[in-house]
Amino acid sequence: MDAVERAIAAFVDRYGLEPELVATAPGRVNLIGEHTDYNGGHVLPMALPFVTAIAASARVDHVVTVASEGFDPARFSIGDHPASTDGWARYLHGVGWELADSGIEVRGWSGVVTTDVPVGASLSSSAALEVASANTFCRGVELDPLTIAQVGQRVENHLIGMPCGIMDQLVSAAAVAGHALLIDCASLTYRPVPIPAEATVVVMDTLTRRRLVDSEFAARRHDCEEAARRLGVTHLVEAALADLSDLGGPDDRLRRRARHVVTENQRTLDAAAALQSGDLAALGELMDDSHRSLRDDYQVSGPALDAIVDLARHAPGCLGARMTGGGFAGCAVALVTADLLDVFAAHVEAGSGRTCRLYPVKPGPGAAVAIPRARSS
Numbered sequence: 001m002d003a004v005e006r007a008i009a010a011f012v013d014r015y016g017l018e019p020e021l022v023a024t025a026p027g028r029v030n031l032i033g034e035h036t037d038y039n040g041g042h043v044l045p046m047a048l049p050f051v052t053a054i055a056a057s058a059r060v061d062h063v064v065t066v067a068s069e070g071f072d073p074a075r076f077s078i079g080d081h082p083a084s085t086d087g088w089a090r091y092l093h094g095v096g097w098e099l100a101d102s103g104i105e106v107r108g109w110s111g112v113v114t115t116d117v118p119v120g121a122s123l124s125s126s127a128a129l130e131v132a133s134a135n136t137f138c139r140g141v142e143l144d145p146l147t148i149a150q151v152g153q154r155v156e157n158h159l160i161g162m163p164c165g166i167m168d169q170l171v172s173a174a175a176v177a178g179h180a181l182l183i184d185c186a187s188l189t190y191r192p193v194p195i196p197a198e199a200t201v202v203v204m205d206t207l208t209r210r211r212l213v214d215s216e217f218a219a220r221r222h223d224c225e226e227a228a229r230r231l232g233v234t235h236l237v238e239a240a241l242a243d244l245s246d247l248g249g250p251d252d253r254l255r256r257r258a259r260h261v262v263t264e265n266q267r268t269l270d271a272a273a274a275l276q277s278g279d280l281a282a283l284g285e286l287m288d289d290s291h292r293s294l295r296d297d298y299q300v301s302g303p304a305l306d307a308i309v310d311l312a313r314h315a316p317g318c319l320g321a322r323m324t325g326g327g328f329a330g331c332a333v334a335l336v337t338a339d340l341l342d343v344f345a346a347h348v349e350a351g352s353g354r355t356c357r358l359y360p361v362k363p364g365p366g367a368a369v370a371i372p373r374a375r376s377s
């Protein structure tokens with residue numbers, strides 16, 4: 001059973017009737033444009049065909065009671081501050097709180113959360129939870145994807161303490177099936193870019209999970225803000241490569257961070273153009289360059305990520321490969337000639353001693369709300 005079916009079945013089991021709605025939101029894999037979002041740059045993620053699902057029915061009050069596979073059940077009142085809710089349910093409580101704080105009408109609900117998005121794997125399971133829950137709190141009211149994404153980002157920034165950008169929440173809310181989403185994180189505009197059928201995107205989970213990433217993430221963001229301040233630009237992507245030599249310093253750290261951001265932003269624009277014109281070889285090369293830049297200049301890769309990227313690069317059919325998401329552990333992504341997918345997968349699985357998990361994926365749609373058939377008929 002997939003996440004939607006499990007959520008409905010668990011809801012029926014728990015409450016003895018069908019849920020009023022099922023809200024779904026996908027995880028994402030980023031093709032290119034890493035650590036550019038909070039620097040006012042471009043990103044090119046796509047939604048995964050794996051979703052987080054919430055099966056729920058409205059309550060008359062402002063209380064939420066929720067159960068979830070593998071996590072403790074939770075109960076909270078939306079009007080209380082989310083800091084009073086611990087653990088995974090703080091994401092939900094935070095979304096309700098932030099929506100209400102934006103003047104959007106929210107109501108309580110009883111429900112069940114399930115997910116097929118691997119957790120802690122850099123595939124944005126928390127963004128999927130935030131986006132699905134926003135639609136649950138506002139059932140029937142159409143919120144635009146950017147509003148939903150900004151609510152999720154505020155939850156991360158203010159209530160979880162993760163200073164992320166907008167990419168994960170926005171692609172989860174706004175993705176279009178069959179397409180990657182080119183997002184300009186300065187203007188907050190986006191457009192779908194089709195992914196040709198001759199290429200398969202393969203998510204490669206190293207099954208390593210991240211530790212201390214959030215503090216490393218905050219340190220990178222801090223470096224970027226410091227570099228932008230010294231260069232006199234609002235967003236680091238506005239700096240010209242030629243100006244980066246002004247960023248001296250004993251360990252050359254800020255200059256390398258800035259060089260990653262500026263070159264990665266250009267690579268992302270070039271990648272979108274390559275995708276649009278069907279030049280998959282060019283896209284693959286840009287992904288390879290992105291990995292080197294993240295590993296050497298931005299220093300957010302890790303041994304397991306480097307190893308699987310290297311393995312993939314030498315596998316038949318591979319056009320390009322790189323780490324994806326925040327970094328340090330979790331997943332990498334490869335672009336593979338569709339005809340050679342099986343031999344690619346066999347090579348990588350054997351080479352890793354079967355310590356990885358591969359997911360060939362087609363780009364899925366963004367968040368949705370469905371009314372189960374039994375209720376609507």
Ligand code: GLA
Nearest residue numbers: 034035164165166167325326
């Ligand atoms: C995490 C953050 C995103 C983005 C990526 C790196 O996924 O949530 O906002 O910064 O890392 O590109």
